[in-house]
Amino acid sequence: MQAKTLKTWTWVHKWSSLVCTVFMLLLCLTGLPLIFHHELGHLLGTEVEAPSMPADTPRVSLDRVLEVARAQHPDRVVQFVSQSEDDPNLWFVTLTPTPAPTDDFRSVVVDARTGAVLGQPRFDQGFMWIMLKLHVDLFAGLAGKLFLGFMGLLLLAAVVSGAVLYSPFMRKLAFGSVRRERTTRLKWLDLHNLLGAVTLVWLFVVGGTGMINTWADLLIKYWQYDQLSSLLAPYQGQPTVPLAERGSVQRGLEVALQQAPGTQLSFIAFPGTAFSSPHHHTYFLRGSEAFTSRLLQPVLIDAKTTEVTAAPHLPWYLTALLVSQPLHFGDYGGRLMQIVWALLDILTIIVLGSGLYLWLAKRRGEARSTAAAGEDAPGAVTP
Amino acid sequence: MNEPRESTLWDIWRWPVLLGLLTAVGLVGALFSDGGLGDLLAGLCLWAPALAGLWYGWGPRR
Numbered sequence: 001m002q003a004k005t006l007k008t009w010t011w012v013h014k015w016s017s018l019v020c021t022v023f024m025l026l027l028c029l030t031g032l033p034l035i036f037h038h039e040l041g042h043l044l045g046t047e048v049e050a051p052s053m054p055a056d057t058p059r060v061s062l063d064r065v066l067e068v069a070r071a072q073h074p075d076r077v078v079q080f081v082s083q084s085e086d087d088p089n090l091w092f093v094t095l096t097p098t099p100a101p102t103d104d105f106r107s108v109v110v111d112a113r114t115g116a117v118l119g120q121p122r123f124d125q126g127f128m129w130i131m132l133k134l135h136v137d138l139f140a141g142l143a144g145k146l147f148l149g150f151m152g153l154l155l156l157a158a159v160v161s162g163a164v165l166y167s168p169f170m171r172k173l174a175f176g177s178v179r180r181e182r183t184t185r186l187k188w189l190d191l192h193n194l195l196g197a198v199t200l201v202w203l204f205v206v207g208g209t210g211m212i213n214t215w216a217d218l219l220i221k222y223w224q225y226d227q228l229s230s231l232l233a234p235y236q237g238q239p240t241v242p243l244a245e246r247g248s249v250q251r252g253l254e255v256a257l258q259q260a261p262g263t264q265l266s267f268i269a270f271p272g273t274a275f276s277s278p279h280h281h282t283y284f285l286r287g288s289e290a291f292t293s294r295l296l297q298p299v300l301i302d303a304k305t306t307e308v309t310a311a312p313h314l315p316w317y318l319t320a321l322l323v324s325q326p327l328h329f330g331d332y333g334g335r336l337m338q339i340v341w342a343l344l345d346i347l348t349i350i351v352l353g354s355g356l357y358l359w360l361a362k363r364r365g366e367a368r369s370t371a372a373a374g375e376d377a378p379g380a381v382t383p
Numbered sequence: 384m385n386e387p388r389e390s391t392l393w394d395i396w397r398w399p400v401l402l403g404l405l406t407a408v409g410l411v412g413a414l415f416s417d418g419g420l421g422d423l424l425a426g427l428c429l430w431a432p433a434l435a436g437l438w439y440g441w442g443p444r445r
Contacts, residue, residue, distance in 0.1 A: 166399070171389050175398040176439030191440055198432040201403040205410055290417040326414065333413030336426030343433045 006168060013161035018359065020154035021352050027148070027210070028349045030135040035330060035342050037128055044126070048109040048119040050089040060115040062091070062250040068115050069093035069108040076106065080275075081249075082267035089113060099240065099272030142217055149214030155207040162196050169193055185361045192354040195347050202344050203351075209324035219317050220274065231300065231310045232277050240278035241271045247306035249281060256283035256299040259311050263287055266296055271303045279303055294332070295322055402432040 033040060041047035066078060076095035084090040091110045096102050109118045123129060137144030178190040263285035269275035276282040280300040286293050300309040326332035330341030409428030416422050
């Protein structure tokens with residue numbers, strides 16, 4: 001590699017890393033407990049479980065479930081209803097003051113067989129909530145998300161430039177060499193290169209998918225503008241369908257499932273919410289196989305008539321968003337993957353920390369050399 | 384004294400590329416696996432780079 005090219009890549013690596021390192025350290029640290037959020041939820045007592053009953057116990061209507069949830073918070077509206085992936089006997093109902101997106105929400109967990117309220121876990125407070133908010137948007141909403149997305153882009157630049165610089169650094173060293181017997185700086189340089197090389201692909205994928213996830217709100221808005229607006233043209237100008245005029249949500253679910261055979265419900269977005277239109281219950285259905293269960297098929301059901309308005313296929317950018325989510329969360333390959341995800345996260349923290357240390361050590365070294373050169377220079381004032 | 388031999392691109396990159404490929408197989412494979420053996424194999428693929436990092440970084444001195 002020519003000296004000028006090497007200098008350019010070094011500059012890219014130094015500045016892309018320096019700008020994003022502090023935020024990446026924050027994301028790695030806050031991401032660590034999030035990997036184990038289910039397990040920590042059990043420990044903290046925030047996970048709700050359905051009591052065991054015979055498998056053929058009949059289920060109550062979804063309309064009854066909604067009635068029960070609304071009775072807990074009569075001053076709020078239902079935004080979403082979802083079925084637990086781990087236990088289909090649990091309904092999670094999310095209620096907010098208005099259909100607009102907000103952090104002020106309440107969750108009511110209802111038993112699908114008895115209609116009993118099993119709990120009202122608060123997902124908007126406590127340690128895990130703070131970790132989640134710091135990880136997702138730094139408590140700054142969309143601006144925070146986009147900022148972190150930009151930091152993710154810088155991380156990708158740092159990873160690519162680091163990979164380019166790996167070759168010249170390793171010309172005279174075997175893979176995995178760590179010169180512990182030499183200076184501390186050399187030892188950490190070798191560890192930085194080693195851990196950077198072994199986590200390269202994982203970090204690129206997790207960083208890249210994290211960046212894509214920060215665009216989720218914008219992608220959904222674009223989808224509504226790009227594809228849904230033409231489907232919803234006949235409803236233009238009509239207000240959000242009042243609760244009293246809405247048809248049965250249970251009936252809507254049955255109609256939606258008939259529209260997409262072989263699928264099951266992921267969640268329902270209610271009229272006026274960010275994932276629906278003012279005139280529809282939008283049923284998001286997922287496939288029943290490993291890969292298709294990560295993809296969603298929206299079915300728009302007219303909130304008054306419970307008839308299908310449209311079942312548009314998700315565009316490529318939303319499919320990419322959905323596939324990128326498990327690749328970022330590491331929650332899709334069982335316990336073995338979960339543990340190695342945490343380990344790779346810790347190795348990444350060491351890469352980031354050592355990079356910062358190397359930069360500081362180099363600056364100290366340069367400052368010392370400059371001071372020594374100044375003392376030796378003709379005319380230098382010596383004590 | 385002899386200067387250490389300069390490594391070729393293959394010498395430098397063969398292990399990182401192999402570990403990277405294992406990582407990619409583990410990440411993508413688990414997307415199509417429905418638990419059981421598939422998850423186990425995907426998990427093992429992802430453990431390879433992590434263990435290589437630990438072994439060379441903090442394992443016995445060679």
